[in-house]
Amino acid sequence: MKKGILLVNLGSPDSPSPKDVKKYLGEFLMDERVIDIPLVARTALVKGIILNTRPKQSAAAYKKIWWDEGSPLIVLSERLQNKIQQQVDIPVELAMRYGSMTIKKGLQSLVNKGVEKVLLFPLYPQFAMATTETITVLAEELRQEHFPNLKIESVPAFYNKPDYIEVLANSIQKHLKNKKYDHLLFSYHGVPERHIRKSDITKSHCKIDKSCCVTPSKAHEFCYKHQCLEVTRLVAQKLNLKENTYSTSFQSRLGFDPWLQPYTDRTIERLGKQGIKNMAIVTPAFVSDCLETLEEIAMEGQELFHEVGGQDFTTVPCLNDDSAFVNLLSKWITNWSKTPAETV
Structure with missing residues (x-):
């Protein structure tokens, strides 16, 4: 065949x-x-x-x-x-x-x-x-x-395959090798919270809080939020990132329904106001750079960061054809x- x-x-x-x-x-x-x-x-x-x-x-x-x-x-x-x-x-x-x-x-x-x-x-x-x-x-x-x-x-x-995590972590490390940054933000594409509940095959596990994503469950096979948080955790572990030097956020919400939080734009604003001067951002929900990474993050995100006092804003490219x-x-x-x- x-x-x-x-x-x-x-x-x-x-x-x-x-x-x-x-x-x-x-x-x-x-x-x-x-x-x-x-x-x-x-x-x-x-x-x-x-x-x-x-x-x-x-x-x-x-x-x-x-x-x-x-x-x-x-x-x-x-x-x-x-x-x-x-x-x-x-x-x-x-x-x-x-x-x-x-x-x-x-x-x-x-x-x-x-x-x-x-x-x-x-x-x-x-x-x-x-x-x-x-x-x-x-x-x-x-x-x-x-x-x-x-x-x-x-x-x-x-998302959690060791060889994928290694490739992603190495790519991040390579692009940030000569960059000074105080905080690394993992920004993922946002989805409505109801999508998470609809994808819960157990129909009872997902509560859209911090506890269910770290509690073992069959629901994780189709839980977007858990999988995003797990990528962040595994990459941070691989790169030996120190606690409070990295975080996770979600971008590109639409409409008035609740979407996954924290939101990327508000996170960038908050970090800048808290005194973070040098920031790096990676977008692991995408393997190819696109409108959301090149315009929403690299352009709008950088502008927002500068408006609140940030100085250096570094975007890590997607894996693309690496x-x-x-x-x-x-x-x-x-x-x-x-x-x-x-x-x-």
Whole structure:
């Protein structure tokens, strides 16, 4: 049985124009696992309010970070795909959950190459409804409708794999080697608190407090907050970071419902007001730099830090197409190509 890989990232507008951004946001925000409210209410919110106001603002943000080659997230993901393909013996395709580089196109490309079994590889270290789950659910729907003879297996969240933690920790250490910083902030993409409760397979463990994330439970397999906190803990342990010199926060909230806290912007502000002059920030929820890391953190975050008295603001790049990360993913893929997916 011929095997193949489908790497899947979030996606991007085709261009930073308001028209393309509006189209992209419409698809993204109408996903029931992103804004998980009833269809009528979601349609009224997204199409009646958000898409009438946000595209122009988001387009301006995209223009700030857009590269000559295109969207940074797309370009970096393609570089990652190409480098992995050079190291493995089976076909590797790339798709996006939203936008024109669809999962359907990616699966079709693999099928055209004779692939009968696909390893679906969401490029997210942590599990979340709005990332990993929406990818796997859509892929299965597409398989049933268009590729009934195709077998698909999915890579589970790899947030706590020792070799991943080592690659991430080494990357952070490398980029901060000659930098002076008083505090390292681990900033993760935010999700509504209700997503955490919905993903609790025990239906009783998650309380969105500090205790449940450190209390062993089957719920942790699908608990985004626990997995983020665990990445911070494991990396801090690997780097021998001293207590109170690092912390965790969550960014990019939308609407008025409670999202995971503490919020990144308020944390940056608080640290600056407390006298932190030199700050570094890393974004381990992403493997590819994108709008949230390049504009929201590197630009808006830095501006906010300076406004409250901070001086040096250092952003650690995502793993992107770092050679150690490429080697790691290539190793996992090669292992899977020779053995059952559970060993990946």
